[in-house]
Amino acid sequence: FLWSGRFSESELFLRGVSRSANESTLKNPTGIGGKVAIPENWNSNPRTPNYKEFRKFNCTSQEAFEVRLSKKGWPMRSFVRCFRVAWLLLNNWYKPQVINQTSLLDKWPPPKKYSHEDWLGWTQADQATNLQIQEYCQAMRSGLRESLSSAAAEDFRNSQDPVDRLLWRIRSEESKAFKECLALAKTAGLPSS
Secondary structure, X not given: OOOOOOOOXXXXXXXXXXXXXXXXXXXXXOOEEEEEOOOOOOOOOOOOHHHHHHHHOOXXXXXXXXXXXXXXXXXXXXXXXXHHHHHHHHOOOOOHHHHHHHHHXXXXXXXXXXXXXXXXXXXXHHHHHHHHHHHHHHHHHHHHHHOOOHHHHHHHHHOOOHHHHHHHHHHHHHHHHHHHHHHHHHHOOOOOO
């Protein structure tokens, strides 16, 4: 196994460090995408009170706020957890007991109903997180759709050139991931934009 670093499977393919065309991209844990959504209350100064809270949840690097998706459209758990913690801190819903609810912070899609007393704040944090994910996936899917004419798409589909076939495969997988992401965001049952 070759460690992929911070590169997604698509990025590795484009850099010529790809696996064989028959291997699945599911083996690369980095995921697809890469929008960094740094909340306004996050900074890298370890002396700030918020940083100390972020450290408890392993949210001290910018990569923790990077929207990356699995091939099936699922957001990385670290993003979901860190973005929720940031929202709770920013909107005065954060309590020290949140550290005992890490499994709930990692859960995506979120539960339909929370059983703890801060359910309203958590539901609002879920809405904000879902909106970030949904807007990103919609923008990426639209960008993929608009970046290629139907004639060019047909040329790629019918091409026998290995590079064209590889590029079409990457584009198709990313398009499916963003489509699945949007479907997952809708199943979260939260208001959408």
